[in-house]
Amino acid sequence: MTDPKVSIPEALNALSAGLVLLSAFAMVATRQVRGVVRFFVIQSLLLAASCFLLGYSRNSNHLWTLGAITVAAKAVAIPWILRRLLPGEFYERREIAQAINIPASLLLSLLLAILSEFLVGPLAAASIDSVIRINLPIGLAGVLIGAYSLIARREAIPQLIGILAMENGAFFAGIAIANELPLIAELGVAVGVMLIAVVTGLLSRNIGQTIGTTETGTLSELKEEATPWR
Amino acid sequence: MIQTISYNVMQVVFILAFAPLYAGVLSRFKEIVQSRRGPSILQPYRDIWKLFHKDQILSEETTWIYLLTPYLVFVIPIFVAILIPVLTDFPLVFAFMGDMLAGGFFLGLAGFFAALAAVDTGNPYGPMGASRTRMVGFLAEPVFMIVFFTVSFVAQSTIPYIVQQKWIASPGAFFAPAHILLLIAFLMLILAEGGKIPVDNPTGHFELAMIDESKGLEFSGRGAALMKWGGQMKFLVLACIFLNVLVAPWGLAHGPALFGVILAVPLILLKIFLFAIVLVVIESSLAKLRLFRISEFLGAAFITAVAAMVTSIFPGAQT
Numbered sequence: 001m002t003d004p005k006v007s008i009p010e011a012l013n014a015l016s017a018g019l020v021l022l023s024a025f026a027m028v029a030t031r032q033v034r035g036v037v038r039f040f041v042i043q044s045l046l047l048a049a050s051c052f053l054l055g056y057s058r059n060s061n062h063l064w065t066l067g068a069i070t071v072a073a074k075a076v077a078i079p080w081i082l083r084r085l086l087p088g089e090f091y092e093r094r095e096i097a098q099a100i101n102i103p104a105s106l107l108l109s110l111l112l113a114i115l116s117e118f119l120v121g122p123l124a125a126a127s128i129d130s131v132i133r134i135n136l137p138i139g140l141a142g143v144l145i146g147a148y149s150l151i152a153r154r155e156a157i158p159q160l161i162g163i164l165a166m167e168n169g170a171f172f173a174g175i176a177i178a179n180e181l182p183l184i185a186e187l188g189v190a191v192g193v194m195l196i197a198v199v200t201g202l203l204s205r206n207i208g209q210t211i212g213t214t215e216t217g218t219l220s221e222l223k224e225e226a227t228p229w230r
Numbered sequence: 231m232i233q234t235i236s237y238n239v240m241q242v243v244f245i246l247a248f249a250p251l252y253a254g255v256l257s258r259f260k261e262i263v264q265s266r267r268g269p270s271i272l273q274p275y276r277d278i279w280k281l282f283h284k285d286q287i288l289s290e291e292t293t294w295i296y297l298l299t300p301y302l303v304f305v306i307p308i309f310v311a312i313l314i315p316v317l318t319d320f321p322l323v324f325a326f327m328g329d330m331l332a333g334g335f336f337l338g339l340a341g342f343f344a345a346l347a348a349v350d351t352g353n354p355y356g357p358m359g360a361s362r363t364r365m366v367g368f369l370a371e372p373v374f375m376i377v378f379f380t381v382s383f384v385a386q387s388t389i390p391y392i393v394q395q396k397w398i399a400s401p402g403a404f405f406a407p408a409h410i411l412l413l414i415a416f417l418m419l420i421l422a423e424g425g426k427i428p429v430d431n432p433t434g435h436f437e438l439a440m441i442d443e444s445k446g447l448e449f450s451g452r453g454a455a456l457m458k459w460g461g462q463m464k465f466l467v468l469a470c471i472f473l474n475v476l477v478a479p480w481g482l483a484h485g486p487a488l489f490g491v492i493l494a495v496p497l498i499l500l501k502i503f504l505f506a507i508v509l510v511v512i513e514s515s516l517a518k519l520r521l522f523r524i525s526e527f528l529g530a531a532f533i534t535a536v537a538a539m540v541t542s543i544f545p546g547a548q549t
Contacts, residue, residue, distance in 0.1 A: 007401075008401055010402070011400075011401035011402050011404065011405040011406075012405055014402070014405045014406050014407055015405040015407075015410055017407050018405075018406070018407030018408075018409075018410035018411050018541070019410065021407060021411070021537055021541070022410075022411065022414065022534065022537070025530070025533055025534070025537070029526075029530055102526060103525070103526055103529045106529060106530065106533045107529075107533070109533075110533050110536055110537065110540075113537055113540055114536075114540050117540050117541065130402065134406075134407060134541075137541070138407065138541070
């Protein structure tokens with residue numbers, strides 16, 4: 001239960017926290033590559049909204065800048081880069097062959113969310129700030145669920161989105177704890193994330209051009225003396 | 231005392247009177263969104279009127295279950311309507327007679343008899359629809375339970391009148407992740423229970439694809455009218471629970487003055503019609519799921535509900 005004296009921006013931050021968690025689940029549950037990217041954009045926009053709200057309530061220019069960087073890098077640049085690098089048919093692809101099917105994946109990511117509440121709960125309970133109490137466990141859940149989808153997905157782009165979702169989760173926890181990180185670090189992270197997108201996008205484009213698929217799950221067949229080429 | 235009893239009667243009359251209108255408005259909205267004209271919003275009233283004036287035909291195979299079911303399906307939403315806040319946000323005389331769990335049991339009883347009656351007729355489509363409804367039902371049950379437990383945990387009460395006060399108490403409680411996730415889970419539950427589009431197509435006329443509709447195929451005359459009206463009331467009651475108890479009790483009457491209660495009627499109608507627009511947008515933008523994908527849909531609802539529970543019960547979430 002939340003403190004009755006929560007201010008409106010902080011209450012709205014809680015709203016966006018709930019939706020961030022939901023979009024993390026949605027990214028695990030979506031089959032279509034395009035859908036995964038779309039939910040990632042939604043999650044990044046929610047993250048930016050949280051930045052703006054906290055920036056407003058804590059009077060921190062730093063968080064405002066951070067929100068703007070998030071929108072520019074994750075909601076605009078990364079989808080654009082991926083769209084430019086990969087032909088449209090990768091986005092239309094459905095029924096991604098996953099290592100674990102979707103209902104089981106959802107249950108596992110639910111367990112991860114419970115785990116993160118369980119781990120961070122006592123830590124967050126020690127804090128008086130309601131923002132920390134909400135953002136910390138949900139941010140950790142975002143990191144764990146992103147890492148999980150990195151393992152369970154077998155298609156290059158959703159795996160990339162998994163990495164980026166991990167970053168989103170860490171970011172979401174971070175904005176609650178640290179008001180004044182040096183801006184250069186945040187810029188570095190934003191550029192780094194874009195570089196990851198470019199490198200992975202180029203790599204999977206080349207792989208896709210050479211062997212006609214971007215399913216990383218079947219890439220192990222390409223190992224040295226393994227099965228003859230079919 | 232007399233006053234609160236009369237308000238309770240007003241709530242029941244509200245549900246009785248406006249349930250067909252709501253069904254009519256929903257279908258009309260949907261037709262408009264899909265750029266067709268559609269029937270008048272009063273069409274459900276005309277259908278019910280027409281059915282009441284037709285003869286009821288009984289198959290030789292049926293038993294008392296078939297005769298009893300339409301009455302049960304009709305009466306049970308009325309029972310639930312006296313337990314929940316429809317027009318007022320202060321507890322009425324029967325408010326403490328049963329809680330939300332009792333409401334769930336009542337609706338479950340109606341569903342149980344409707345399924346039995348469908349099997350009772352011997353029509354091959356009836357049992358098929360009944361078994362599919364049961365499938366949706368038992369997948370929806372855990373979601374309902376988790377939503378119910380979380381709500382009662384957060385509000386420290388299971389009486390709907392007390393629960394709704396929790397959400398207006400503070401913006402912190404209203405926007406808490408637990409509340410938002412609960413709302414989404416319950417919305418998915420309403421779509422499943424009300425036979426709306428991602429789960430079931432209420433306007434479909436193909437028996438093999440029906441889920442909810444095929445249970446009522448064998449009913450005729452008065453029975454069909456009561457089944458139809460009861461189904462519409464059940465949906466309106468669910469919408470009232472969703473809007474008045476879970477979303478927010480805006481527009482409800484605060485004090486025992488008669489004027490306030492009468493003023494609440496148009497306000498609640500407005501709120502419910504706004505909800506209808508949301509439902510129509512959902513229904514028009516999604517495709518009906520394959521039968522075996524329904525478990526995934528309700529699985530997602532379950533995950534959302536459990537996530538709501540998780541964010542509300544661990545020590546970090548509490549003050």
